Amino acid sequence: MLETRTHDRPAARPRRLRTTPALRSLVAETRISEHQLIQPLFVQAGLRGTRPIASMPGIDRLGLDALVPAAQEATDAGLAGVILFGLPARKDPPGTGAYEPAGIVQQALRRIKGAVPDLLAIADVCLCEYTDHGHCGIVHDGRVDNDRTLPVLAQTAVSLAQAGADVVAPSAMMDGQVAAIRTGLDEHGFAETPILAYAAKYASSFYGPFRQAADSAPQFGDRRGYQMDPANAREALREIEIDLREGADLVLVKPGLPCLDILRTARDRFDVPIGAYQVSGEYAMIKAASERGWIDEARAAEESLVALRRAGADFVITYFAKEAARILHNPR
Ligand code: PBG
Numbered sequence: 001m002l003e004t005r006t007h008d009r010p011a012a013r014p015r016r017l018r019t020t021p022a023l024r025s026l027v028a029e030t031r032i033s034e035h036q037l038i039q040p041l042f043v044q045a046g047l048r049g050t051r052p053i054a055s056m057p058g059i060d061r062l063g064l065d066a067l068v069p070a071a072q073e074a075t076d077a078g079l080a081g082v083i084l085f086g087l088p089a090r091k092d093p094p095g096t097g098a099y100e101p102a103g104i105v106q107q108a109l110r111r112i113k114g115a116v117p118d119l120l121a122i123a124d125v126c127l128c129e130y131t132d133h134g135h136c137g138i139v140h141d142g143r144v145d146n147d148r149t150l151p152v153l154a155q156t157a158v159s160l161a162q163a164g165a166d167v168v169a170p171s172a173m174m175d176g177q178v179a180a181i182r183t184g185l186d187e188h189g190f191a192e193t194p195i196l197a198y199a200a201k202y203a204s205s206f207y208g209p210f211r212q213a214a215d216s217a218p219q220f221g222d223r224r225g226y227q228m229d230p231a232n233a234r235e236a237l238r239e240i241e242i243d244l245r246e247g248a249d250l251v252l253v254k255p256g257l258p259c260l261d262i263l264r265t266a267r268d269r270f271d272v273p274i275g276a277y278q279v280s281g282e283y284a285m286i287k288a289a290s291e292r293g294w295i296d297e298a299r300a301a302e303e304s305l306v307a308l309r310r311a312g313a314d315f316v317i318t319y320f321a322k323e324a325a326r327i328l329h330n331p332r
Contacts, residue, residue: 077321
């Protein structure tokens with residue numbers, strides 16, 4: 001008798017707290033705010049106005065003239081900041097465009113800092129957009145040479161700091177890159193410039209659309225010789241530990257949704273700010289499915305950002321940043 005009653009009338013009713021939007025909001029464990037979202041911006045040398053990126057609907061390459069309006073929009077949306085990627089006028093084997101004082105991102109930073117000085121401007125530090133072979137480091141004897149790359153990355157970081165970068169974000173996955181950059185910055189008067197290390201960056205197929213956007217696909221081989229194998233989790237913790245010891249102030253896990261376990265473990269182990277990078281392929285998948293009417297774009301975007309926060313990310317770099325800021329203030 002009693003048994004039947006238990007089945008008829010459950011003792012616990014978690015559904016009680018799901019009955020109204022007000023109750024659901026009261027008990028929501030995770031929130032996202034535009035203050036935690038960072039918008040990537042692609043700046044192209046020689047471009048006037050904007051040019052759409054086919055693989056990333058809603059994202060444009062920006063000419064220098066279109067940059068300040070985009071930065072202003074990010075400010076007005078209350079975003080945490082922007083991260084800049086450059087498409088130089090020309091590419092060469094040593095990736096000169098990454099560190100020349102008149103490089104495209106250096107020019108972009110000067111403009112942003114002139115017009116919207118309070119917007120957090122993060123500069124990606126890597127060579128793949130600037131080398132003609134498309135690899136993230138200096139190629140020597142047919143291989144990406146770790147130690148020949150380090151001084152170039154340091155020089156790049158210094159030149160970006162001189163142009164006004166608030167934070168530099170090394171993404172080349174060279175061993176020792178954080179230490180080399182820290183030393184370079186300190187020696188040039190930038191002891192206060194923080195380093196956001198792409199500490200756990202996997203060799204991911206989800207970067208595909210970015211490589212179209214930034215025209216940075218490797219011309220031979222792939223990046224598995226320096227980016228991490230998706231099969232490995234412990235190794236990610238080791239990478240983070242090494243970067244922190246070398247002086248990283250903030251660390252990034254990349255890609256996003258494929259790495260929720262890494263985010264969680266890293267959050268539990270390290271008491272530093274941790275970011276997630278929801279990468280181009282994650283964005284493109286949601287866009288493409290929603291264009292076909294297979295998925296609700298706004299809800300899918302919001303759900304994926306909540307998942308990244310729930311897993312442990314303090315902040316998220318996402319192509320949805322500007323849109324998300326709008327969605328969050330117009331809840332459906
Ligand atoms: C530069 C860099 C890449 C991304 C961020 N920084 C490309 C890559 O590693 O191939 C990918 C970002 C994205 O896919 O959104 N090394």
